[in-house]
Amino acid sequence: MSIHSKKSSPLFSAFKIVLKILAIICWVIALFFCIVSFALISENVPAFLVGLLIFSLPCAFIGCVLWHFSSDKKKKNRTGITEKQYDRQQSEKIIGNTADSSKESSVLNQIQRSDNQSMQSKGKAMVMPRADTLNNQVNYQVDSTFIDAAKTADCAVVDTETTGLGKGSRLLDIGIVLIENERITATFSQLTNPGTANTSGAAAVNHITQDMLYGQPAPSQVLVPVLEAIKGLPLMGHNLAYDISIINNEANLAGIAKLQPSQIYDTMDLSKEMFPDASSHTLASLLDRLGVKEPEQHRALSDALQTWQAYQLLCKMDAPRAETVEERQRSKQRGKAKTNDVMRARYLSGKSSEPVNEKPEGVQLEAHAGENLSGSALYQDVLRKYPRGSYFWVTLSRDFIQSGKYKDYPTVFVYLDGEGIGFLGARLMAKHWGQIPDGSVVALAHTSNCADETQPYKARVELPAAHEPVDLTAYMKVYSNEL
Known part of the structure; x- marks a missing residue:
């Protein structure tokens, strides 16, 4: 192909x-x-x-x-579809509502609406980028190496990151990989500042903060030279209709020519062709079925590179195959982890996700699953030091549960500014066993954004994605007298 x-x-x-x-x-x-x-x-x-x-x-x-x-070929094949087919498909698609991602999209959209409604009810506006950063790079130019490579390229692999999934979402990050003779000849990556804040739901997935957007060019400043460089090239992507719709929305706002590819190559469509019974056709699930174990980073350039890698591997497949039980289980776990990433944004409700305290020294854990801490009710004085919904740095220390049904089970105690705020219960610990190393460990945590001030503060700590539960009986503190 x-x-x-x-x-x-x-x-x-x-x-x-x-x-x-x-x-x-x-x-x-x-x-x-x-x-x-x-x-x-x-x-x-x-x-x-x-x-x-x-x-x-x-x-x-x-x-x-x-x-x-x-004449142009009108029959759909594994290499791409015609522009006329693309236009028809794009008009029929509901952005972000494909069969395998509808639940995730629904969660994101619900949280985005919840954030907006919460801010309106409280009379608060979203945190906006500083106005003086919107047009600070009027003479923005694309590297000449990329422009020259685009002149002879066979295809451009495109991916974007945005402020949300619904209509009106704005461009935050664009990544492009140029392909010629089956080889990567150039890449392009650029954050953009659309002048609107990244929603908490989207930020939970792409991890793009407002500070990262300060000083970045506006989308129009980036798209003018970029779209000119790749004009007329066939495009490749994963759920490409969404990326093109975002780019063309920005082009329409800027009053510039829209992106009109001569042909498209969608690895999501190829995934459905080669894995017809798969439970999910997200890029991460597709890469897993193709044997690629690199995690999806949800940044535009890295996703574009992985899309090209997936396409190459799909080309080598001789025939469709079924999804294995193990692949289906891993796909389900990734879906839960992504949902956790998004759902924890509900605690922000439009507030800043920047930590309110200074980051301690130590190894930082990946943040993919927000888990409730046990015992938070005993540490209200410590938690009330910061407003509800605040994000803050905490330190983690391995120990054993001191009392109760799960006494002597291994756990992790969590400390805010040197004072305890709770610990992981035995059931949660079984899902995160082995993820917290010895020594100084740092993680993000936050409190729930409850409007009722009479309710106690509830703390959650951000941990790596949960795995299948482990029987912790063998790791109990049975030698307490020796310690």
Whole structure:
């Protein structure tokens, strides 16, 4: 499945017109021989057959072949679809509502609406980027290496990160990988500052903070040279219709020409073709089925590179295959982890996700699952030091549960500014066993954003994605007298 589709040119268009004219001439000649043959049928039957078979049919066949090569292919195949098909598909698709991602999209959209409603009810506005950072790079230029590589590229792999999944979402990050002769020839990556804040739901997935957007160019400043560079190139992506819709929305706001690819290659469509019974067709699930164990980073350039990697591996598959039980289980776990990433944004409700205290020294844990701490009710004085919904740095220390049903089970105690605020219960610890190393460990935590001040503060700590529960009986503190 090669992708050596070049940009269209006037010479190529003229060549297609010539082919069509030749095809018409062949059909006229075939029709002429048919008329002559029918005129002779009453006098000489063999003459009719000779004229029809030897002259008419070959000319008609040659005309069909010439017409076929002069027209765009309309049959969908594993290498791509035509622009007309793409336009129809894009108009029919509900952005972000594909079969395998509808639940995740629904959660994101619900949280985004919840954030907006919460802010409106409280009379608070979203934290906006500083106005002086919106047009601070008026003379933004794309590296000449990328522009030169685009002139001879066969395809551009595109990915974006945005402020949400619904209509009106704005561009935050764009990544492009240029391909020529099946090789990567150049890459492009740029954060953009659209002048609107990243929603808490989207930030929980792409981890793009407002501080990262300060000083970045506006989307229009980036898209003007970028779209000109890749104009006319076939495009590749994963759920590409969404990325193109975001780019074209920004182009429409900026009053510049929209992105109109001559052909598209969607690895999500290929995933559905090669893994028809798969429970999920997200990029992470597809890579897992293809044997790639690198985690999806949800940043534009890294996702574009992984999309190209997935495409290459899909090209090597001889036939579709079924999803294994293990792959389905891992896909389900990734879905839960992503949902946890999004759901923990509910605690922010439009507030800043920047930690309110200084980060301690230590190894920082990945934040993929917010887990409730046990015993928080005993540490209200410590938690009330910061407003509800605040994010803060905490330190973690391995120990054993001191009392209760799970006494002497291994656990992790959590400390805020040196004072305890709770610990992981035995059931949660079983899902995160082995993820917290010895020594100084640092993680993010936050309190729930409850409007009722009479309710106690509830703390959650951000941990790596949960795994299948482990039986901790063998790790109990049975030697307490020796310690």
